[in-house]
Amino acid sequence: MSGVVRALLLCALVAAVGAAAASASVIGPTPRAAALAATKKFAAHEVVAWTEPGVSYTLGACRLLHRRPWLGYACGFELHGVPDYCHGVLTVSVKRLANGTSRAQGVKSKYVDTHGC
16 A cells, blocks of 8 residues: 555544544643643544554644634644644633633644645
8 A cells, every 4th residue: 555545544534533532521720721731632642543653743832713602722733753744723612610620622623734644
């Protein structure tokens, strides 16, 4: 199987499994910290999905998308060690909890500026 075909099949698998992985929620002390933790969890899952040695990730920044009806963040990450590079963005919903912490959950992921992912 060629490298390009394998990369395309892996991307399709990652997209199918990514939606399920994005739905797991995490708790953080602040809304932005919770959003970043959800992105970290998602990026770590993407690394495992590649099943290639040497694949890693780098977290980017999170920016606020909206405040109502819930807090929405767009958080970036980049995969390294895959063919060329993959830059992804995870849309994260954040809810403030009664105890002052925040619960974040990834709701949508997409890859932008990709070559080989």
